[in-house]
Amino acid sequence: MELNELMRSCRTYRRFLQEPVEESVIREALDNARIGSNGANLQPLTYYAVTSEEMVKKMQPLLKWARALPPELGTPKEGEQPTAFIVMVKKANAIAFADVDVGIAAHTIALTAWSHGVGSCLLGAINIPEIRKLLSVPEEDQIRLVIALGKPAHTSTVVPLGEDGKTDYYLDEERNYYVPKRAFEDVVTFA
Numbered sequence: 698m699e700l701n702e703l704m705r706s707c708r709t710y711r712r713f714l715q716e717p718v719e720e721s722v723i724r725e726a727l728d729n730a731r732i733g734s735n736g737a738n739l740q741p742l743t744y745y746a747v748t749s750e751e752m753v754k755k756m757q758p759l760l761k762w763a764r765a766l767p768p769e770l771g772t773p774k775e776g777e778q779p780t781a782f783i784v785m786v787k788k789a790n791a792i793a794f795a796d797v798d799v800g801i802a803a804h805t806i807a808l809t810a811w812s813h814g815v816g817s818c819l820l821g822a823i824n825i826p827e828i829r830k831l832l833s834v835p836e837e838d839q840i841r842l843v844i845a846l847g848k849p850a851h852t853s854t855v856v857p858l859g860e861d862g863k864t865d866y867y868l869d870e871e872r873n874y875y876v877p878k879r880a881f882e883d884v885v886t887f888a
């Protein structure tokens with residue numbers, strides 16, 4: 698896929714086909730993240746790739762989906778759930794810029810996965826203590842983000858913000874997503 702098309706079509710997905718994500722895709726995504734730009738090249742991030750059926754199942758209840766939707770619409774049901782996860786961890790004593798690093802790495806992973814047709818959802822609303830226990834993440838390290846992965850089972854379309862100015866995403870009757878974005882002129886100033 699051409700870069701601009703890749704960037705523009707790489708959206709959040711919350712329902713997935715029940716097909717495994719190829720390990721080679723996960724490895725490529727993590728390797729791209731590993732060598733990405735980061736503050737002072739301190740490389741404060743580590744990653745847990747959750748791919749075994751047993752562990753993927755245990756992760757499912759530890760995530761909170763789609764704040765803008767009622768759970769019966771926004772939370773993937775059994776048979777729709779992600780088939781792999783990446784848990785992003787910030788090492789102890791990381792500098793403040795490490796949170797910027799998390800964002801850069803997360804998008805790197807999402808874009809690499811999408812270049813292979815694997816969709817993702819970045820999740821910040823997560824049960825940190827339970828994920829820590831499940832993956833034996835050291836107490837001093839900070840679990841920052843989970844990336845859910847899988848082959849998408851719905852579409853997602855960017856639409857202009859409505860007159861009410863609301864940014865909440867919404868669904869059609871087939872539970873496809875529509876995601877309002879602010880207009881270019883409203884967010885960009887040339888000086």
Ligand SMILES: Cc1cc2nc3c(=O)[nH]c(=O)nc-3n(C[C@H](O)[C@H](O)[C@H](O)COP(=O)(O)O)c2cc1C
Pocket residue numbers: 707708709710711761762763764818819820821822823853866876
């Ligand atoms: C830092 C961050 C945290 C997020 N946390 C969650 C989350 O906990 N649960 C969820 O369902 N989506 C989460 N999302 C996905 C956003 O809701 C989604 O990016 C937004 O609605 C815009 O959709 P788009 O990614 O398709 O543009 C998160 C996204 C980001 C960047």
